Amino acid sequence: MSEKRIQWFKFSSPGNFFALVEKLLPWLWTTALITTALGLYIGFFVAPVDYQQGNSYRIMFIHVPAAWMSMFIYLVMAVYAFITLVWRIKMADVLAASLAPTGALFTFAALWTGALWGRPTWGAYWVWDARLTSELLLLFLYLGYMALHAAIPDRQRASRAASLLALVGVVNLPIIYFSVKWWNTLHQGASVSVSKGASMDSSMLAAMLLLSLACWMYAIAVSLTRAQAETLDRERGATWASSLAAAQAAELDEDLETTSEGVPVQHTW
Amino acid sequence: MSVMEFLAMGGHGPYIWGSYGVMALLMVIEARQVIARKRKALSLQHAAGHGGRS
Numbered sequence: 001m002s003e004k005r006i007q008w009f010k011f012s013s014p015g016n017f018f019a020l021v022e023k024l025l026p027w028l029w030t031t032a033l034i035t036t037a038l039g040l041y042i043g044f045f046v047a048p049v050d051y052q053q054g055n056s057y058r059i060m061f062i063h064v065p066a067a068w069m070s071m072f073i074y075l076v077m078a079v080y081a082f083i084t085l086v087w088r089i090k091m092a093d094v095l096a097a098s099l100a101p102t103g104a105l106f107t108f109a110a111l112w113t114g115a116l117w118g119r120p121t122w123g124a125y126w127v128w129d130a131r132l133t134s135e136l137l138l139l140f141l142y143l144g145y146m147a148l149h150a151a152i153p154d155r156q157r158a159s160r161a162a163s164l165l166a167l168v169g170v171v172n173l174p175i176i177y178f179s180v181k182w183w184n185t186l187h188q189g190a191s192v193s194v195s196k197g198a199s200m201d202s203s204m205l206a207a208m209l210l211l212s213l214a215c216w217m218y219a220i221a222v223s224l225t226r227a228q229a230e231t232l233d234r235e236r237g238a239t240w241a242s243s244l245a246a247a248q249a250a251e252l253d254e255d256l257e258t259t260s261e262g263v264p265v266q267h268t269w
Numbered sequence: 270m271s272v273m274e275f276l277a278m279g280g281h282g283p284y285i286w287g288s289y290g291v292m293a294l295l296m297v298i299e300a301r302q303v304i305a306r307k308r309k310a311l312s313l314q315h316a317a318g319h320g321g322r323s
Contacts (some may be wrong), residue, residue: 044275055278059288066292105295113288120284218296225303232310236317245315 001267014231015240017091028224032217039210047203048244059117063215065212067110067229069219071173073103077145078170081163087128094234096166097149102219111135130179131187134172141169148166155234187213 043061050057080096083089114132115125125134145162152158180189235241278285 011299049279054281056281056284058278059284062288062292102299105299109295112291116284116288120281218300222303225307229303229307229310232307232314236314238311241314242317244274245311245317248311249315 013240014091014094014238015234015244018228018231018240018244021228025221025225028041028217028221032221035210035214035217039207039214042203042210043207044251047201047207053121056117056120057204059113061207061211062215063110063113063117064208065215066106066113067135068212069174069215070103070107070110070135073106073219073223074138074142074166074169075173077103078166081166084159084163085167090234093163094227094230095223096163097159098147098223098230099219100142100146100149101220101226102223103144104139106215106219107135107139107142118186124186127186129185129187130183131176131185134176134179137172138169138176141165141172145169187222224238 006023041059043058046056049055060080077096077099080092080099111132114135118127119125145166148162148165149158152161178183180187232241276282276286
């Protein structure tokens with residue numbers, strides 16, 4: 001019976017984590033690229049012009065995924081921060097720290113694309129309404145988290161401080177999400193809901209969902225790659241890391257081309 | 270629709286391409302930076318493995 005159970009804890013070991021990510025990365029990137037291409041095609045060549053907003057609504061296809069990612073990544077980061085604080089698992093801290101820059105990127109993208117959508121549609125790049133302000137706060141939380149990790153020299157103290165900030169900031173997520181319901185905001189209400197379905201043309205929904213998936217695959221690929229680098233940096237000198245580097249170097253040697261005289265051709269990366 | 274009409278997007282071109290362009294740029298920069306960092310970490314590890322304990 002016990003051999004059928006998956007030993008999840010083995011992935012908290014850096015060596016196993018690294019190897020698992022290596023296997024996942026090609027799938028993640030391939031999916032990201034395919035869904036991006038499909039989503040963009042549908043968004044620009046299939047979805048019709050909106051009778052009220054003209055073409056500016058097409059910004060929604062990246063604005064909404066960016067906003068969703070900004071919130072979802074923060075939630076995952078906060079979960080890892082909680083695990084770091086409570087169980088002191090180092091890999092959890094690595095993963096939280098690896099997610100932060102990507103989360104910050106999507107938050108900035110949501111604010112930027114929102115501003116560029118807001119100007120032609122509602123006449124303003126920015127208003128201090130509940131949703132926009134709380135999304136801006138989210139960006140500050142990400143940057144604060146990264147700053148704490150960077151500024152505190154002792155890694156354990158840095159992890160603890162940053163994790164605390166991440167957890168305290170979780171209260172911002174329901175504020176962002178429910179702001180359009182709780183307050184009179186300029187930002188529109190939910191067009192896509194789990195219970196009520198979508199109130200938009202199906203081609204628009206398809207483009208948005210495809211690009212959401214693309215952003216999701218991208219975010220996982222990038223943050224896991226960052227986690228691999230972070231793991232290597234933290235574990236330099238450990239046996240698993242030395243064997244891995246040796247194996248990769250051996251692979252590179254095998255791939256070396258030779259000229260007709262048998263001299264290895266040097267490739268610059 | 271001609272290419273020029275497509276790029277103009279009914280007058281909303283600068284907003285649309287400004288959005289997509291910046292987002293694409295950020296993602297490409299981040300991806301490249303992260304992959305470069307991983308490669309550097311691997312090569313540092315390889316160097317440490319040779320010079321340091323095996």
